[in-house]
Structure formats: C-alpha cells, structure tokens
Amino acid sequence: MSLINTIVVAGGTHGNERTGVRIVQKWMEHPECYNTLCTSAKVDLVLSNPEAMRLNRRYRDHDLNRAFSQTCLDVAVEPQQYEFRRARELNRIYGPKGPDTRTDLLLDIHNTGANMGLCLILSTRDPFTMKASAVLTQEFKNAWIYYQPEERCESPYFGTVARADVCIEIGPQPHGTLNAAIFEESEKLVKRYLELAEEWNRGELQKRPAVKVEVYTQLRDMGYPKPQGGGPIQAMIHPDLLGRDYCELKKGDKLFRTFDGADILYEGEADGRESVWPIFINEPAYYEKDIAMSLTVKSVEEW
C-alpha cells in the first residue's frame, strides 16, 4: 500500500460483540478520542449491524461477516435477509469491493469467547498491516498474529471491501458482555493502528527495523465429533486443551472428552503433520458452524 487515505473503524459487525460497539459509540460521541491520531487520512466510524446490536445477537437473519463475497454482493435481486441487504449497503458506502474501493484500511473490532487475547487477523500480506501488527505484538504483551490468507474476491468478511484490513478478535469475553480491562486495552490498540497509519503516511513506519514475529497461519477448521449421518455433538473440548489457544497440540495429546468421560486424542493431520496450534477453541458462535477450533501452523518471520 502506498498512502493510506481512508480508514474505516467498524464495531458491531456482530451485534453482541460489545467491545467494538462501545469503542465506536464512544468515539462517535467524542471525536477528540481519535480525530487527531491520523490527520493524514479520513477516518470513518461505522456500527456495522445495528439491527443485531438492537437484538443483542450475533446477527438477525444471517452472519453479516459471511455476506461480503462478490457472489453475495452481486446477486441480481435485492435479498430478503437483513444482513445481505446491509452488506450491499456497506459495500456501496465503503467499497465497492475490488481495486476501486474507497477504503484503504478497515479495522473491524470483534470479540471471541475463546482465550485469544488481542488477535490481529491479517487476510493478505499487505505491507502496512504486517508492519503495524508486528509493532503491536511488541507493544501489547497479549497481541498475536493470525494469518488467514483469503482469496479476496470470494472472502465473506467485511474487511475485504477495503484494500487492506485487520480483523481484531479480542477475548476471552462472553458475547453480550463488556470487560473493562479488555475495553481499555482494545481501545489503546485501535488508537495505535491509527497512529501507525500516520507514521506510515510520513514514510517512517517503513524504516523501522524488521522485528521477529510469531505468525499463526490458518491450516483448517476442526469440527466436534458427531455421529455418522449427523446429529448433536458427541464430545466437548478436553479440559487439558480448553483455554490453551496458540499452544502446540501434538499427535497423541488430549483433544475432546465425550459425555461418558472418555478421552479422544489428536491423531495428527492427514498429510502426516504431527503438530498444530489451535485457536478459537470453544468459541460460542462457532458451535452452529460446527467449528470446535481453528488449527494453525506456527512460524517465526521477520516483518
């Protein structure tokens, strides 16, 4: 990315993830909280899913953050479901998705019930988001980088209407609640992204020496054990694994516990890989998506 001219800070893409909702609401009421941090860019604030916020639910009809693929946005008839309509509206205002988008950088603030700390999710190897996120892993002891490479056109995430984006996943925080310590840390982090965008626009961030970062790269999602042919889940996250996001899980380690108290062990990957690093362990919103956790591969890089 060359200059960052337009930034969008989004909260409430999921209506019951209150950290982002309240940061954005606070900043809307008190623009002085953010409007001096990156004066070289136009900074917009948005509450992405007001209807879900009103309901205190993740979404009303469909997960908004799964509604931004080009296919969804291009459907010829106006969709019935609220979130598909809202996605098109957001795309008209902040996109359009693709090379002509109005938005250079989108920061989308989410919460997770998993023990993820400040998880910085990058969907592309964009120079600014990489460099800024690397700096933030040094400034925030609980910040982590999750690299989830996306075919941008078909990616369903709101952030992909912009040229570059960071999806900030903050936890553990039960959906529908606030946590004061998490709120304050998150607000600081988002402010730092704006300051680092300013530093980027001055050409200074680029000159900082590279730093070593741990990068957790998406491998695959893992579902809960289910009976052949479908049905309710047959096991829970194993107590030894719960809360251990970003920790190594080795072949033979305890993975699930059945309702009868039996342990299910991790068998390794089909390709022979014997170690993975799970994240989003036991995320409440992913039960309906049949995701018990997302498996990643850890590497150390210089960014």
Added chain:
Amino acid sequence: MSLINTIVVAGGTHGNERTGVRIVQKWMEHPECYNTLCTSAKVDLVLSNPEAMRLNRRYRDHDLNRAFSQTCLDVAVEPQQYEFRRARELNRIYGPKGPDTRTDLLLDIHNTGANMGLCLILSTRDPFTMKASAVLTQEFKNAWIYYQPEERCESPYFGTVARADVCIEIGPQPHGTLNAAIFEESEKLVKRYLELAEEWNRGELQKRPAVKVEVYTQLRDMGYPKPQGGGPIQAMIHPDLLGRDYCELKKGDKLFRTFDGADILYEGEADGRESVWPIFINEPAYYEKDIAMSLTVKSVEEW
C-alpha cells in the same frame, strides 16, 4: 417435606445453557445413568424449552423462567408468546403450582457466565433442600448456597411449580458452550441430589448432624449506571470486582469503571449497611434486565 415421591430434573429452561441440556439428553438416552439413584421416587426428565434450544438462545419470545407466576399461568386467554404457552403446559404436566402439585422436588439446571461455581439456589426454607444442599457444600469445594426467598405463588421461576426446588446455576460458562469439567462436576452434583433424596426417604438424611454453611441471602439487584431518563449503560464492572462473586464488597471499594476510565465506588446501602456480597457479576443474560450483579448478605448457619 415428608416423603419425596416425585422428582423432576430439568435442563434447557434457557435454551443456550447447555450443561443442563446435555445432562438431560444423556440421561434420556441412557436411563441407567440415573434410574437406580432414587428408586423410592418417580424421577422425570424434561427439556423445558426445546424451541429456545433449537434457536440456541435463552428464549424465543419471553424468558421462560420468568413465566411461572400464578398471574401468568392464570391468564384467561391462551397467550401468543411461545414461552407463556410452554409455561402453562409444563405447569399442567408437572404442577399445578400450589398445594396440589404432582411434583415434590424440581432440580432445574442452569448456566451462568459469572464466576459462580456450583450455586445452589433455594427459594424456600424447605428441610430437604436445605439439608441436601448443606451436605453438597461439604462434598463439592466449589458449591455455594444462595437463598432467594420467594413468595411462591407469584414467583416466576419454573422450580416453583413443585413443592420444593433447587435452581442449580453453574459457571463460569459462556452461554451456548459446553465445558467438560463443568459438565462432569454438574452431573455428579445432580446425581448426588437424587441419592440424598433416597437417603431422605429412608429417614437417614434427617439424622445427619447439622453442618455449618455459609448462606448468601438475596438483598437486591444492582443495575449498571445509566443516564437520567435512560439510555445505554455508562460503565462496566470494575476490573477489581470482575470474577469476585461471593467476595465481600465494602463501602469505598471499586464497583464500576466508566468508558473514560473513571472509577465508581460502592457507596453502601441506603439503610446504612456497608458490606455486601455480590453474585451474578456481569452475567450476560442480565444486561437486558439491567442487572449488573445481585447483592447478597452472608451469614453462617447450622443446617
């Protein structure tokens, strides 16, 4: 209570509180899990709110566990809202609420996002539920007694359709999730209630020596700070208080933190009381009820 002839074990009174849902589902599939524990009584299992379970929400139209007051049950016309209809149905099957109820004991299994451990909520000073719960505080290191005296006729809780009841609130567990350690501990606890009912029916539980118990008695609910005339909450639970359910909160202690980072201190009660013991701190489901926590008074009794 003299003999306990009929017991109901309920899960899913709130559809997204999965510990109770899965215990009841497991026992329905495997009656051998429970049907030898209290052979002197008829033990029924019920999934109270299947519609909310299907939606993975607390309720569909109205909180089912606020729909059992005699006034609600007596409304002349058949109510439109699902939960009011379901409450009447459950009352027909397991009640009718009042002295002629079919059910001697109702165990209703709930989850809370608050750090409540195994919270045994008693709504009356019933000899069996007091004695059994006292025994369980000795057997389970994380079991607590919350005494919430209810005018039974107008109480809105499901348990009050029975002659005596325990509402078992288990946390911390984000709604919509399972936690294997909590599942196993909770199942053990519910089984022990059945065994103790058997012991009661043999006349033996009554003869056990009294034990000292800490009793947390309901004082009042405390809301979040809000602007005059209403509006969104103006502060969050203070980080020093979060997770400290059952701990003493003294006048002058930190209570809330505003979004600007200011501390709000506990000012004591209107009647001059300077210490309280909060529970249900930051419970997700109570944001909509404007309850930040429930204040209790701690006492030590011999039960």
